[in-house]
Amino acid sequence: MAYSQKTCGSILDIIGNTPLINLKRLVKNTEGASGQLLAKLEYLNPGYSKKDRIGLQMIEEAEVTGALKPGQTVIELTSGNTGTGLAIVCAIKGYPFIAVMSKGNTEERARMMRAFGAKVILVDQAPGAIPGQVSGDSIALVEKETQRLTIKYNAFRADQFKLDGNWRAHYLHTGKEIIKQSNGNIDAFCDFVGSGGSYSGIYKALKEYNSKIQCFIIEPTTVAVLAGKKITNIDHKIQGGGYNLTKLKYLENITPDGFLQVSDEEAIMMSRRLAREEGIFAGFSSGANVAAAVELLKNELKGKSIAVLLPDSGLKYLTTDLWL
Numbered sequence: 001m002a003y004s005q006k007t008c009g010s011i012l013d014i015i016g017n018t019p020l021i022n023l024k025r026l027v028k029n030t031e032g033a034s035g036q037l038l039a040k041l042e043y044l045n046p047g048y049s050k051k052d053r054i055g056l057q058m059i060e061e062a063e064v065t066g067a068l069k070p071g072q073t074v075i076e077l078t079s080g081n082t083g084t085g086l087a088i089v090c091a092i093k094g095y096p097f098i099a100v101m102s103k104g105n106t107e108e109r110a111r112m113m114r115a116f117g118a119k120v121i122l123v124d125q126a127p128g129a130i131p132g133q134v135s136g137d138s139i140a141l142v143e144k145e146t147q148r149l150t151i152k153y154n155a156f157r158a159d160q161f162k163l164d165g166n167w168r169a170h171y172l173h174t175g176k177e178i179i180k181q182s183n184g185n186i187d188a189f190c191d192f193v194g195s196g197g198s199y200s201g202i203y204k205a206l207k208e209y210n211s212k213i214q215c216f217i218i219e220p221t222t223v224a225v226l227a228g229k230k231i232t233n234i235d236h237k238i239q240g241g242g243y244n245l246t247k248l249k250y251l252e253n254i255t256p257d258g259f260l261q262v263s264d265e266e267a268i269m270m271s272r273r274l275a276r277e278e279g280i281f282a283g284f285s286s287g288a289n290v291a292a293a294v295e296l297l298k299n300e301l302k303g304k305s306i307a308v309l310l311p312d313s314g315l316k317y318l319t320t321d322l323w324l
Contacts, residue, residue, distance in 0.1 A: 049316075050198060
């Protein structure tokens with residue numbers, strides 16, 4: 001069992017320690033693929049995503065340093081998952097929380113945050129943006145509004161792009177859980193990058209354990225800016241990353257072992273395969289992570305062991321074309 005057998009003091013006690021599942025059926029059913037694909041089910045966190053970890057870490061570190069005062073309003077820009085994690089943590093700890101989100105993100109996420117008591121501010125997408133898809137231009141508008149509201153409410157900014165609690169949550173916990181659960185049998189890790197926190201934290205934990213473990217960055221095919229490729233379309237369907245941000249704080253002093261690209265169609269197909277073949281109901285970025293890992297198992301890492309995160313639940317995308 002992943003969860004504690006003792007009584008928990010609050011829902012915060014079950015954040016983390018998610019299961020690591022061997023996707024042997026999916027690998028077996030993929031022509032040309034061989035090896036082991038280990039998927040960490042982050043959607044089994046209470047807010048149904050990996051972002052619960054950073055919400056808790058950022059708030060608790062701010063409490064320790066005094067950056068967050070008792071009863072102070074907490075605010076953050078979010079695609080929905082970080083906001084949900086913060087909404088849960090703030091509900092338990094007694095902080096008012098404001099989530100600022102693009103209208104391009106799914107309505108399910110906004111409804112979840114409101115259910116936890118958050119105030120949700122929805123920002124119009126950038127001119128010409130495709131409904132249901134979030135570009136870097138749309139994120140820039142959300143950032144501008146978040147900055148304005150932070151001043152207005154004298155709020156604590158739980159900035160997932162700047163606070164060390166983001167990458168530290170994955171360095172201290174997620175990465176070390178993967179090592180323990182796999183008995184250290186890991187040849188590679190690949191991750192779809194949003195803020196870069198999970199990639200950076202797990203990268204550091206894995207490299208500290210074994211410097212030979214290869215760590216790959218995943219981006220949308222049309223917005224592979226970290227790989228140095230030309231942008232062909234800033235609008236893509238893989239929510240939570242691929243924002244055309246060429247500078248990410250958490251990737252400073254990080255040297256990726258490679259870059260991988262995944263199309264919308266590949267991510268969608270793999271998310272659907274996860275449901276049908278493994279009984280795992282996950283979102284777009286989960287499909288992207290698994291699709292990239294499978295390609296590695298068909299080619300340069302054939303026969304090796306690769307770990308990925310399944311960042312969030314398919315329940316957050318019921319109004320999208322992921323599930324028809």
